[in-house]
Amino acid sequence: MARLPEPIEALRRALGETLAEYRKSTGINQTELGRRTGYTRSSIAHIEKARQFPDRKFWEVADSVYKANGALVAEYDHVKAAEEQWRQLEQIQRGQLAQQFAPQGSGLPSTGNVEDDDVNRRTLLTLLGPAALGGPVLDQLEHVRRGLDGMLALPPSGDDADEWAQIAADYARQVHILPPSRTLPALTADFADLHSRIASARGTLRTRMIDSAAQLAALTAITFVSMREHLVAQRWWRTATRAAATVGDPRLSALIGGKHAVSSLYNATPERVLAMADRSIALGKSQPCAGVLSGWAARAQTLARIGRDQDAQQALNTISDLYARLPASEDHDKASQWSWTAQRLHFIESEVHSLAGRVDSAFRAQDDALALYPATSFQGPTQIETHRATVLIRSGQVETGVNHLADTLAALDDWQRADGLVHRTALDAINAVPPDDQRKTYVKQARALLSPA
Structure with missing residues (x-):
């Protein structure tokens, strides 16, 4: 749609x-x-x-x-x-x-x-945006645009660096709310443009543009994770990590590393995620910043998933303490991938309590999180509702939980149900259903909502 x-x-x-x-x-x-x-x-x-x-x-x-x-x-x-x-x-x-x-x-x-x-x-x-254009038309336009841009051969300037920083910030607000079919072509085209500009930049200007390139590479990786193309995403994570290291800013390296750890929750082994989480925490020197918080978030979620509930709750306490000391500059934009806002804190609480079967605590965190998400967001709110289904299932209210999951999935467009984070979280909820109930009609109907993906 x-x-x-x-x-x-x-x-x-x-x-x-x-x-x-x-x-x-x-x-x-x-x-x-x-x-x-x-x-x-x-x-x-x-x-x-x-x-x-x-x-x-x-x-x-x-x-x-x-x-x-x-x-x-x-x-x-x-x-x-x-x-x-x-x-x-x-x-x-x-x-x-x-x-x-x-x-x-x-x-x-x-x-x-x-x-x-x-x-x-x-x-x-203006009316339709680039996604309404057919592939051949878009390719033709892009070929013409790049040809003209190459002919101009203007040297990079401070204005260019400012523009690329803004472009990266804009994509950080879009990749989790728009279909990958819309964002990925634009992301990769802009990355190619930025690559050509970096080649002729020098000094501080070059460093600033590489900073933007690190962010664009990470956002491209996040988009591939949404498409469940994890092997392709890994290559982009490597590029983002190297670009961040080139910039030499520990907070940027921690930010990229923390996001990589969180994204890896959906395809990597627990041991690997924990190692990546610890690395991002070390890169940020355990100071209150978005990257360190993402590292602790990945750690808390992983511990909860492998049944180490007490350790997961201790990680939650650390997250709460760090969040209370987080600079305002990193807690200001609920729509951005890079900000670490209260809704993220409640998201982690929701998952940890849901996996432990603590209904009241999970519901409280879920209600708090849902009240904070922007109306344009679907990924986070859907996962929250999936957590709600999970805690109901784990607390013995199996049919109620599965029906809640089915209602949540039925409300989504096909591309949203196919989203890598949504699909994996929903599948985990269904797999939490006891074996004796797996063949029941309502479970099969809920699972069928994921089968087209």
Whole structure:
């Protein structure tokens, strides 16, 4: 499913906020609304955050429950009408773009109106973004752009270094919310550009640009992890690690190392993850920074997964202490891969308590985490809901936990269910079901939601 443009996403968020306002004003909580609409409480929470968008029937029932006098249904209809207009425009403009770049004699139709075609072409990228372009068209555009860029041969400047730092920061906010099919082509193209600029840079300017290259390489690795291409990701992690070492900033090396350790939770052995975690902690000299915290996070999660609960809780205590002393500069951006915010702390608490079967502590951490995630985020919130399913399963509420997992997965797009972190976390939850229950229908149905991936 194509990602909707921001104005449409904003309309969906506004509708979710309206639903939450009615809940607060009427006192009818999420659990009760879920019971009347046939949704779980967690699904209602997702709907309020626009992470899930049910059909008109839900809004009709919710409108009746909250006595909204048609206001909720009317707002839903407005959102759907805006979506339909966007999809129609997208279809028209895709055809016009194909006509613009098609070889002569290809037989692709035109609108017949040169002036209208020109207007539509100028607005197309704004409306659809690069992901709407077909591969051959995008390749052709990229070839032309690189040819022109090579002809200019301007020396790198401080402005270039500033721009690349901003580009890396922007990608850090995108790689975990957009499909890899959108981010990866752009990431690799930008990495190639930066590579060519570094070749002609010198001194401090070169160091600053290598810093950005280390971040882009790590973000590329993270994207491949999301695609479950772990062998390819390893090569990018190596490049990121070497680039960070070249910069000579221990905090950058710790940041890259900590992220590598956390990502390796989903494919490496516990021994390897613990070694990587310890290395990132050492690189950051055990000081409160995002890299050291990521190292401790990987350590706590690994210990919990191998059944060393007491050690995992001790690691949690260390994380809490470090987080309390974390500089504000590293705890300011909930949407960035590089920041270490409270939602990450609650995420680790959620996993440790869930794997130990401590329902109350796990639920408390999960509620705290979900309240902090941006509405655009799906990966973290989905894993949190998967933790919730896990703790229910491990505490003996097997069917309730599996059904919660199924509801969570069913609310996702196909590419989101295929995400490496989501898929592995969900699979671990299903595998926590006792052997005697594995053949039950509800377990098979939940597992089937992962099979297309």
